[in-house]
Amino acid sequence: MNAIIAKIFQDTQIRIVEANQNNAPTLTVPYGIYNITSPFIKGVGTEDVTYQVTETNLEKKRTEQYKQTVSFTFYGTDNETTIDLANKVRQWFLFFGEEFIQSKNITVVSIGNIQNRTTFLVDSYEYKHGFDVQFRLSEELTKNVDFFDKVTI
Structure with missing residues (x-):
């Protein structure tokens, strides 16, 4: 996720932190x-x-795909600013960042609607808008498995 956040900042100049x-x-x-x-x-x-035989051992590989949901929220001094920030980053996921995301072996499954997340704090508003992105990722685990190549009877 750090690489994606850094690339969003590089392309849009929008600061995003965890x-x-x-x-x-x-x-x-x-x-x-x-x-x-x-x-x-x-x-x-x-x-x-899957299994792969090498010169010295047997390698077992397990691959599984899974999804991950990430929520983005943008803060500003007014509604227009937060909507604009959320829209720019949403467009980055939809279009501008497509090749970069694919280069990381990640697929964008869905991008939610931009929603108003503004809250009232004592005597003023905290303006915020955001959306969720669902990614598809792959996890690969590998380990060496003992095996024998000759049997004496």
Whole structure:
């Protein structure tokens, strides 16, 4: 996720930081936050298990696809700013960042609608808008398995 956030900043100049972090820097608006709300959503079907024989051992590889949901929220001094920030980053996921995301072996499954997440704090509003993105990722695990190549009877 760090590489995606860095690329969004490079392409849009919109600062986005991870939510719910201890010792997080205090930012001035406008900025965005992201939160991985569902880190692992099991994919449909079963994992793929394969074996590969090398010169010295047998390698077992397990590959599984899963989904991950990330929520983006943008803060600003007014509604127009937060809507604009959310829209620019949403467009980045839809179009401008497509090749970069694919180069990381990640697929965008869905991008939600931009929603008003503004809250009233004592005597003023905290303006924010955001959306969720669902990604498809792949996890690959490999281990060496003992085997024998000759049997003496």
